[in-house]
Amino acid sequence: MQWTKLNEQTVYANRWFSVNLADVVLPDGRHLDHFLIRLRPVAVATVVNAANEVLLLWRHRFITDSWGWELAAGVVEDGEDISVAAARELEEETGWRPGPLRHLMSVEPSNGLTDARHHIYWADEGKFVGPPVDDFESDRREWVPLKLVPDMVARGEVPAANMAAALLLLHHLRLGQDSVPRHDRA
Numbered sequence: 001m002q003w004t005k006l007n008e009q010t011v012y013a014n015r016w017f018s019v020n021l022a023d024v025v026l027p028d029g030r031h032l033d034h035f036l037i038r039l040r041p042v043a044v045a046t047v048v049n050a051a052n053e054v055l056l057l058w059r060h061r062f063i064t065d066s067w068g069w070e071l072a073a074g075v076v077e078d079g080e081d082i083s084v085a086a087a088r089e090l091e092e093e094t095g096w097r098p099g100p101l102r103h104l105m106s107v108e109p110s111n112g113l114t115d116a117r118h119h120i121y122w123a124d125e126g127k128f129v130g131p132p133v134d135d136f137e138s139d140r141r142e143w144v145p146l147k148l149v150p151d152m153v154a155r156g157e158v159p160a161a162n163m164a165a166a167l168l169l170l171h172h173l174r175l176g177q178d179s180v181p182r183h184d185r186a
Contacts, residue, residue: 001027008036016040016075037114043085044073044118044166047098047126052146052174054167055094055126057138061159068159069144069152071120071166072137086121094141095132099125105169109162120166146171 008022018038026032047055056069072093076085083101091097101121109116132141144152149171158164 003027003032006031011035035113037116039114039116041076041082041085042073042116042118043076043082043089044071044120044162045086045090045098045101045122046071046166046170047090047096047123048146048170048174049125049143051143053143054146054149054170055090055096056142056144057093058140058142059138064159066159067139068163069157069167070138070160070163073118076119082119083121086119090126091129091132092134093132093137095128095130096126097129098123099127104166107162107165109160118162120162122166122170146174 004025006023006025008020010018010020012019016039020036020038022034022036024032024034049055055072057072058067059070060067072090074085074089074092076082080088083103087098087101098121101123104120104122106117106119109118132138146167149158149167152158153164153168158167
């Protein structure tokens with residue numbers, strides 16, 4: 001059931017992404033013109049403090065006209081180490097400089113349309129260094145108890161799938177099974 005790409009050409013490109021058209025052969029031999037979006041890697045980061053609170057941004061996304069909680073994120077610059085980009089984005093968007101970052105996960109948020117890869121990092125300590133340089137990125141920044149994350153995700157307050165996955169994994173790693181109500185356990 002593997003699809004085979006015969007060729008690919010760029011239809012449009014800028015510094016953030018390119019829109020390409022690929023000639024793809026399906027398993028039954030038919031050809032399909034398939035659009036795809038090629039993106040630069042995205043670095044994501046947050047801090048979980050000693051009180052098991054996670055640093056989040058409350059922001060509006062005009063494309064979907066929705067509000068939601070997110071982690072600081074941005075494009076990795078050419079030649080930049082991904083973990084360095086994650087630390088940079090966290091500081092620019094929140095004003096917090098993370099301690100040593102640990103890789104949490106890498107995900108492909110929409111691999112049927114794009115080659116985007118989001119690399120998510122976290123630290124268990126951080127230092128406030130001043131107001132965020134990119135304060136336009138969010139309406140506010142807050143420390144949110146990790147124990148609230150599953151309900152926030154269920155209510156749709158974390159609409160981005162990559163952010164929801166990362167927060168649920170952090171919840172699991174830091175709080176484990178003890179945080180799940182008895183009636184919800186399998």
